Amino acid sequence: MANRHLLPRNTEAYGGDFPLCPWCKEPPYSLALPLDAVLAHLQRGFDHWVERSDDGSTDADIVCDCPSCAKPFAVALKSSGVALLPVRTAADLRLMEGRP
Known part of the structure; x- marks a missing residue:
């Protein structure tokens, strides 16, 4: 469970x-990335390590929904490529905690 x-x-x-x-x-x-989010990510450092906690929250500047399944993920741009990290929405976290 x-x-x-x-x-x-x-x-x-x-x-x-x-x-x-x-x-x-x-x-x-x-997928369309908001330019302000991309610029914020780049200002923190192109190779800033995007963090995601066990509950699914993140410090990522770029968080968006998949155009196919509508579930959220964080985008981490690296000098060597791109990483997509599954995350939870604020509503998901409230539901998992039993709050409305």
């Missing part, structure tokens, strides 16, 4: 590869 709150593994893409959604494993080709 405790396993139902586990997050899937992060996905990564290097070089010319395209990353896959960590939830549905589909490539989010039509």
Whole structure:
């Protein structure tokens, strides 16, 4: 029963590869990233290590929903490629804590 709150593994893409959604494993080709979020991520440092806690919250500047499954993930831009980290929404966290 405790396993139902586990997050899937992060996905990564290097070089010319395209990353896959960590939830549905589909490539989010039509994903639009807000420019202000990309700039905030780059200002923190191109290789800033994006953190995600066990409950699914994150310090990432770029968090968006998959265009295929609508589940949220954080985007980590690295000099070597891109990583997508599954995260939880604030509503998910409230529900898991039993709050409205």
